[in-house]
Amino acid sequence: MRGSNVTIIGAGPYGLAAAAYLRAAGVETRVFGEPMEFWKEQMPVGMCLRSSWDASHIADPKQELTFDDYCRHNGNHVSKPIPLDRFVDYGQWYQRSVVPDLDRRKVVKIDVDNGGFRLTLADSEAFFSRRVVLATGISTFARRPAEFAGIPSALASHSSEQKDLRKFKGQRVVVVGAGQSALESAALFKEAGIEVEVIGRQKTLNWVGLHARLHHLGPLSKLLYSSRDVGPAGISRLVAMPHVFRRFPRRFQDRTAYRAIRPAGAGWLRPRLVGVPITLGRHIVSATVQGSQLHLKLDDGTDRLIDHALLATGYRVDVSRYDFLSESLSKRLETVDGYPVLKRGLECSIPGLHFLGKPAAWSFGPLLGFVSGTEFAANELTYCFPHRNGTR
Numbered sequence: 001m002r003g004s005n006v007t008i009i010g011a012g013p014y015g016l017a018a019a020a021y022l023r024a025a026g027v028e029t030r031v032f033g034e035p036m037e038f039w040k041e042q043m044p045v046g047m048c049l050r051s052s053w054d055a056s057h058i059a060d061p062k063q064e065l066t067f068d069d070y071c072r073h074n075g076n077h078v079s080k081p082i083p084l085d086r087f088v089d090y091g092q093w094y095q096r097s098v099v100p101d102l103d104r105r106k107v108v109k110i111d112v113d114n115g116g117f118r119l120t121l122a123d124s125e126a127f128f129s130r131r132v133v134l135a136t137g138i139s140t141f142a143r144r145p146a147e148f149a150g151i152p153s154a155l156a157s158h159s160s161e162q163k164d165l166r167k168f169k170g171q172r173v174v175v176v177g178a179g180q181s182a183l184e185s186a187a188l189f190k191e192a193g194i195e196v197e198v199i200g201r202q203k204t205l206n207w208v209g210l211h212a213r214l215h216h217l218g219p220l221s222k223l224l225y226s227s228r229d230v231g232p233a234g235i236s237r238l239v240a241m242p243h244v245f246r247r248f249p250r251r252f253q254d255r256t257a258y259r260a261i262r263p264a265g266a267g268w269l270r271p272r273l274v275g276v277p278i279t280l281g282r283h284i285v286s287a288t289v290q291g292s293q294l295h296l297k298l299d300d301g302t303d304r305l306i307d308h309a310l311l312a313t314g315y316r317v318d319v320s321r322y323d324f325l326s327e328s329l330s331k332r333l334e335t336v337d338g339y340p341v342l343k344r345g346l347e348c349s350i351p352g353l354h355f356l357g358k359p360a361a362w363s364f365g366p367l368l369g370f371v372s373g374t375e376f377a378a379n380e381l382t383y384c385f386p387h388r389n390g391t392r
């Protein structure tokens with residue numbers, strides 16, 4: 001059985017950055033995953049990134065693989081906000097540079113084994129690894145409201161299930177939610193000539209990026225905002241320092257994290273939503289199939305007969321839903337509200353097992369849910385490797 005020192009599972013921004021840092025530190029790694037799969041397959045065609053240009057670099061230790069480097073290297077002019085297809089191409093270019101030996105096979109099982117882990121691949125190959133880094137993202141955690149349980153996906157689908165929204169041409173669609181994904185999907189529906197309404201629980205829409213002036217006040221702006229671009233003035237600075245953030249009382253961390261990532265749309269979406277009916281402060285109390293359509297009842301007593309409900313209702317981390325974790329491993333995993341409890345090196349209660357990306361957010365704050373957290377995460381990971389070559 002072939003062995004490995006470190007196995008990284010995931011070839012999205014976190015897995016790729018981890019590979020770049022560990023390999024630069026001379027740590028032998030095997031990396032598994034489909035490059036940028038979540039971005040390529042589970043986000044809508046035509047989408048743009050909400051994160052700013054400066055917050056959209058996948059970290060690399062030599063700073064030679066930034067989004068700017070990608071543009072220079074490929075002779076590309078990329079508009080702002082960054083179009084999804086350009087970002088996917090950037091991630092794939094980064095992957096070819098850092099992990100040309102990427103193994104695209106799925107890991108189907110991880111079990112603890114004799115001071116390390118036994119991993120099994122989809123084709124039944126099994127091998128031993130001393131450490132395992134999970135950078136497997138959030139797609140497993142898509143949140144489908146209980147009212148839609150049992151409704152076939154042809155009538156109600158989570159936003160992560162729809163890649164090309166134009167296929168709903170000629171239909172009447174309701175988007176459930178009022179965050180970036182909901183609002184951007186609504187804009188894409190409208191632009192494709194599809195009849196759409198947004199229904200959200202919150203009483204008002206929140207927007208980010210509306211205080212452009214605050215970003216152009218020189219040194220004062222630097223005091224208010226971190227280039228990591230997570231959260232409003234002040235909070236942005238705090239969450240950019242995960243080691244400081246995690247020292248605050250839990251209640252403060254939870255509130256601040258919510259404020260940093262509450263449902264909100266990018267300011268540039270506003271003009272694109274003109275003419276889209278947006279019903280706020282309401283929620284759906286029931287959804288029932290009526291012939292070939294879906295009947296929604298709202299808490300204000302009104303109803304809608306539609307062809308499809310797009311559930312832009314976000315993700316709820318619950319690592320017990322990672323079906324590749326063996327039962328015995330899951331049982332030994334200390335979690336809070338579905339998140340693994342992590343210590344230095346992003347290591348969980350099982351020595352040698354690390355979690356990167358959004359699952360690390362309970363322990364290290366909301367930065368870990370964004371591309372701009374890759375530098376912190378990859379650096380932090382190298383903490384566990386005493387013979388590293390000065391990547392920290």
Ligand SMILES: Cc1cc2nc3c(=O)[nH]c(=O)nc-3n(C[C@H](O)[C@H](O)[C@H](O)COP(=O)(O)OP(=O)(O)OC[C@H]3O[C@@H](n4cnc5c(N)ncnc54)[C@H](O)[C@@H]3O)c2cc1C
Pocket residue numbers: 009010011012013014015032033034035036037038039043048049050051055105106107108135136137138139181324356357358369370371372
């Ligand atoms: C609609 C939408 C828009 C977003 N926009 C932004 C944005 O503008 N800016 C931003 O910073 N963040 C954005 N995010 C958040 C974004 O999801 C994260 O920043 C980013 O994807 C985290 O990267 P990751 O590497 O943790 O996971 P992912 O990018 O999801 O990568 C997961 C990887 O794991 C692999 N994998 C999973 N399971 C297995 C397995 N069993 N075996 C092998 N491989 C496996 C996959 O193939 C993939 O390569 C957005 C999220 C959504 C839903």
